Amino acid sequence: MTAENIHHPEPSYLEYRGKYKGLLGWLTTTDHKRIGLMYMYAMMVFFIVGVILGELMRLELFRPGQQFYGPQVYNGLFTLHGIIMIFTVVIPGLAAVFGNFAMPIMIGAKDVAFPRLNLFSWYLFILGAAIALSSQFMGDGPPDTGWTFYAPYSVTTHTNVIAAVLGAFVLGFSSILTGLNFIVTIHRLRAPGMTFFKMPLFPWAVYATAWIQVLATPIVGITLLMIIAERTLRIGFFDPNLGGDPVLYQHLFWIYSHPAVYIMILPAMGVVTEIIPTFSQRRVFGYKAIALSSMAIAFVGYFVWAHHMFTSGMSSTARWIFSLLTFLVAVPSAIKVFNWVTTMYKGSIDVKPPFLYSLGFIFLFMIGGLTGLSLGSLATNIHVHDTAYVVAHFHYIVFGGVGFAFFAALHYWYPKMYGRMYNFKLANIAFVFLFAGFNLLYFPQFIIGLMGMPRRYFDYLPQFTFGMQLSFYGGILLAIGLVLMLYNLFQKNGAKAPANPWGGSTLEWTIPSPPPVENFDVMPEMGPDEEPYDYK
């Protein structure tokens, strides 16, 4: 199976015409590849909206005091920025886009286990996002609680919290169904002979992610329902006046929302695990360690949630236990980083854009991860809790980690998705802007956070001005980088992509670019002697 079968009798999934054609053909499709792209287009719109909101905040923070709009608008902006970026961009993130597009092909399947459910999940995703966004235009003004909806404020504020919470609930449902679909797909539809330990590592990461989606999301679902009931019926679970407990809300919220961070980052790690061996022309180092560390992160990540609450009121025993468990998560994460670096050792490294973005990921993820340890440590946490330091830390993980891995994956599978190459030089220039802009934007936040700048504040003391302005300029560079990157990818006039432009060794590179509707002419099989990453 090489590049020869590019002249293919069956139409590619992009050209295929089913019952309907054009846009309707896409909206009624059950093809996992098309659904993956549909997630990507929707998320790109949300992402751009989120970026604009972020830049608006940076603009206001350029100088101390009020510049362009008042504090209530600012509160609305950071809430909406959080809701959009967390719930509609990074949580579905790589799993929904590349998990859908690439995972079934990589395990040798024609589609996911429940294709119609897959489409339904996409509609739920759009519906949830629409409900969440409607909170801006209906009721008594945009919610101002932050994306965490902390009680009791979320119960007492007069803004339109219910719509935002309901939107998040529907998005959670979509996420559960996607996770369920992927678990069943990986259990049931692997190619004959492909045992779990012969599966490529991106499907492994998607598998671990799917379990977190299934196990953690229902908790936030019920918690959000309680917030709605609290506001409409006054059930009082989180209202101290009626005997409820606001700290209980924080527990319930983080029981999901901490594992959610691993929903975001695990597929990102999975993608990087595919890209680094491909561009080093080496077999991945420590296959089993990487596969099992994904599961270990998923498991341990479930038991660390209260490290978000070290200052909320908890027994000291609970605090040191959660601190210890938080440190434990660093172990499987570090295993992955060491394995990536070791894979490159003595490899024949070819720095193409996907590899460059992956290097960016490793660098930024390490800064984010290590500063996470200083936050997980009890004493330093008290000092930097709820400061700009936290803001910098999670943007290094969520944007520097997940975002850059997303861009890496996009540049990696782009030729497979569209059957076209893109301009490498422009992609590299965009990377320089993105990387420099990102660090200039977020690194100063570590420093002003340590100096005492609280997060989510509309105004600040004059000594933070320099840091805030550096961040602003970083934001500009980052935006230029994004525009360049998207411009490059939207061209779609590059050379025709061969089946395997990178010398990849997983199944998706054995079929034409773009893939035919049913992925494989001859269903792949694996013999007892074959290893993962033998397809070259």
Added chain:
Amino acid sequence: MEEHRDDIGARLGMWIFIFTEILLFGGLFLVYAVMRAGYSADFHQAAHHLNAFIGAVNTLVLLVSSATVAMSITAVQKGDSKKGVILLLVTLVCAGIFLVNKYFEWGHKIHIGLYPGSDLMLTLNHGSVMFFSLYFFMTGLHMLHLVIGAIVLTIAMVKVKSGAITPNKYVLLENGGLYWHLVDLIWIFLFPLLYLIT
């Protein structure tokens, strides 16, 4: 595309979905545990106001309905679709009885002014407020699940009747039955926690 059918996969999907439902209620059980630990004396007192007899009747009704749904699956497997339909009908009647009982139970409480956010609630002690809030929230959410389960079983019944569910192809009915057992199971936990610990 040729038809792809994987009953084992469909069942696996259903089991995972049921797992998520248990976790959904798990969040509520967690709240219950925290509140019960905080206000155990008040919870004992408040539980006296629930009618354990109606609760016991409803428990029995749901247990019977779980049995009939299981029997209907066996009947369909053996090719006796007529018996399958009748047994499913019995299940749905049980669901109806449950809802009627719940209607009277809730209706009585709402009539005397005992519901979340009512003036009467605000005069009660904190533990009782939590208890009755939990009572309405948990049984309400359970009822919603019961209605969804009944709808799924109604669809399955229509399909058994029309011959779309056959002895070789009954995974929809089986999954509907699994879901129904979940509804039953959650009630089995709700009943003692709310009605019996007094």
